[in-house]
Amino acid sequence: MWVVRQDEQTRTRSKSFGEIATDYDRFRPGPPDEAVDWLLPPQAVDVLELGAGTGGLTRQLVGRVSHVRAVEPDDRMRAVLADRVPRAEVVAGRAEEIPADDGSFDAVMVASAWHWVDEERAVPEVARVLRPGGRFSLLWSGPDRTIDWVREIFAGGQTQSAERIEAWDARRRERHTVNLGPESPFTEPERRRVSWAMPMTRAEILGLVGTYSVAITMSATARQEHVASISRHLDTQTALATDGTLEMPMRCLCWRAALR
Numbered sequence: 001m002w003v004v005r006q007d008e009q010t011r012t013r014s015k016s017f018g019e020i021a022t023d024y025d026r027f028r029p030g031p032p033d034e035a036v037d038w039l040l041p042p043q044a045v046d047v048l049e050l051g052a053g054t055g056g057l058t059r060q061l062v063g064r065v066s067h068v069r070a071v072e073p074d075d076r077m078r079a080v081l082a083d084r085v086p087r088a089e090v091v092a093g094r095a096e097e098i099p100a101d102d103g104s105f106d107a108v109m110v111a112s113a114w115h116w117v118d119e120e121r122a123v124p125e126v127a128r129v130l131r132p133g134g135r136f137s138l139l140w141s142g143p144d145r146t147i148d149w150v151r152e153i154f155a156g157g158q159t160q161s162a163e164r165i166e167a168w169d170a171r172r173r174e175r176h177t178v179n180l181g182p183e184s185p186f187t188e189p190e191r192r193r194v195s196w197a198m199p200m201t202r203a204e205i206l207g208l209v210g211t212y213s214v215a216i217t218m219s220a221t222a223r224q225e226h227v228a229s230i231s232r233h234l235d236t237q238t239a240l241a242t243d244g245t246l247e248m249p250m251r252c253l254c255w256r257a258a259l260r
Contacts, residue, residue: 013213014116017053018076020216025054025080027207031111031141035194035252036060039137044106048129050095050122051113053077055085057139061109062087071099095122100129107135114138115175127185130259136186140176141252143208144195149237150249154209156226157233176253186257194252199245202234 017024036057040047044065052058052070054077061068062085070085071093072078082090093099095110095117108126126136145151146169152158160168180186200208206227209215215223240246 010116013217015074016213016216017211018074020211021054021074021076021080023207024077024211025056025084027204027211028054028056029141029198029250030056030060031139031252032194032196032250033060035139035141035192035254036064038192038194039109039135039139039254039256040064041107041135044135046105047107047109048098048100048105049088050098050108050110050126051116052081052088052090053111053113054080055088057109057111058085058088069100069105071095096125097121098125098129102128103131105129105134106131107137109137110139112140112142114178115140119179120181123180124185127259132259134259136257136259138178138255139252142250144249144251145172146251147249153205153230153233153237156229157236158229176255178255180257185260187260189255189257192254194254196250197247198250200248201245202231202240205234205246205248206231 040061046067046069047061047065048069048071049058049061050071052072055070058068058070058081068088070081070088070090072081072090073092073094075092078090078092081088091099095114098108108130130136143150143154145154151160151165151168178189180189209227209230210223215226218226234240234246237246
């Protein structure tokens, strides 16, 4: 059974990132090399990226393959992408109607964006544009909020009950679930988790907070208080207070499957 998770709130949030496109490019870290290497087929020549945003993954792809088509629906995000990653072929489009010929790509990749698409329409489109044996690869990358103190930072230091934490974790697990449909055209998916740490300053942490859709879609007053509460909580982090940076635990959840 298909699980289509799109509703009016999701559509609104998915279209919010263009409002802060420059900050998104500045503060959102790209995925680690280890994850990209695992997800990208070793002999790939033509790679299509969906929901490319401002190019966090695209930058890495153009250094590995000769042809990258970066598909992004938002005009504002796409303008930053084209400016920052000129080696990519940047085009408008969506996962539900991919601008590509049948069987024209060795891989289709998506970074932290698959949870915004209508899978019932997007999965057949991905299969359509892949060559036989081509790979479908997804990743979700960012601070590891399964760690209590990281979760507390992004919650502004608010103490949360065990029930609320479990509900929050369940929602995030749902965002990382891929539903290929009852007659999947793909092989059994493989999964991998890559963990690392990234030094981040207070300004970088607060800038990153502002790039998430939940913050972008807040009222100006609510967003200001949200960021302020996180800033106050950062005052309690002794590692940050010592040298101005904090070693942020990061994780990248990787998923890949091949077209049958």
